Amino acid sequence: FLLGLIYGDVTIPISEIFHPSGVYAYILLNIRLPTLTVAILIGAILSTSGAVLQMLLRNPLVDPYISGTASGGAFGAVLTYLLLMLNLPFSWIIYFQPLVAFFTATLATLITIMIGKKSGYLGLVIGGVLVSFIFSSLVTVILSVMSAKYPQIPPLTFWLLGDISVVGWFNAIILSLFAILLLYFSLS
Numbered sequence: 001f002l003l004g005l006i007y008g009d010v011t012i013p014i015s016e017i018f019h020p021s022g023v024y025a026y027i028l029l030n031i032r033l034p035t036l037t038v039a040i041l042i043g044a045i046l047s048t049s050g051a052v053l054q055m056l057l058r059n060p061l062v063d064p065y066i067s068g069t070a071s072g073g074a075f076g077a078v079l080t081y082l083l084l085m086l087n088l089p090f091s092w093i094i095y096f097q098p099l100v101a102f103f104t105a106t107l108a109t110l111i112t113i114m115i116g117k118k119s120g121y122l123g124l125v126i127g128g129v130l131v132s133f134i135f136s137s138l139v140t141v142i143l144s145v146m147s148a149k150y151p152q153i154p155p156l157t158f159w160l161l162g163d164i165s166v167v168g169w170f171n172a173i174i175l176s177l178f179a180i181l182l183l184y185f186s187l188s
Contacts, residue, residue, distance in 0.1 A: 004036045034172040039164050041172070041179045052186050057113070061125055068131030072108025074160055075135040076101035078142045084150060108135055 005028065006012050012032075016024040053069070054062050064070040080097040084090065108131050115127025139160070 001036060001040075004039070005032050008032060030168065031166055034167050034169045035164060037172045038167050038175055041175045042164065045179050045182055048182055048186050057116070057124060059116075059121060059124055062128065065132060066125055067128040068108035068112045068135060069105045071132045071135035071139065073101045073105035075108075075139050075142075076104030078139050078146070078160070079104065081146055081150075082142065104135070108132075 002017070005017055006014065008027075008031075010024075010027055012020075012024050012028060017028065020028045050063055053064065053067065054060055057067065064073075077097050077100070080093050080100050083093060083096065112124065112128040112131045115130070116124025119127070
């Protein structure tokens, strides 16, 4: 957390971290603190979701990558870029992307569960790895097609690795409300 406050496009001296003034105060209070708060909240949401997934599937080895959930979601997110071939505006993708990614992540998880029900505890893990490889292969195929057909689109591989953009306090407050709701429902 402290390194996140210090390092960035502008390096803030340690003395300015505890007593910020001038431009350092603006960077620290309006850019770095809300962005780091969002990063911490995202980590809490992801870890809670992983624990819930392990509890629901009754398997301590399961995580979103083993269950195929992550690769299914990545497939859905990348699949929405194929909407460009239908001449839909690029700005529309951001509205469809979360829904398609959620649907394909859920589909991948359900396929893994169906395989696991037929073959038991270890079958769940093996089925999840199989589903993960299938969806990851489809992501690779789509990335290859998209980069050849639309070179003006930013590299999707970098996008799949994840990025936390600079956010303000409004986004941090909204995300904290969602995080509190998720923690409440997961504990009850």
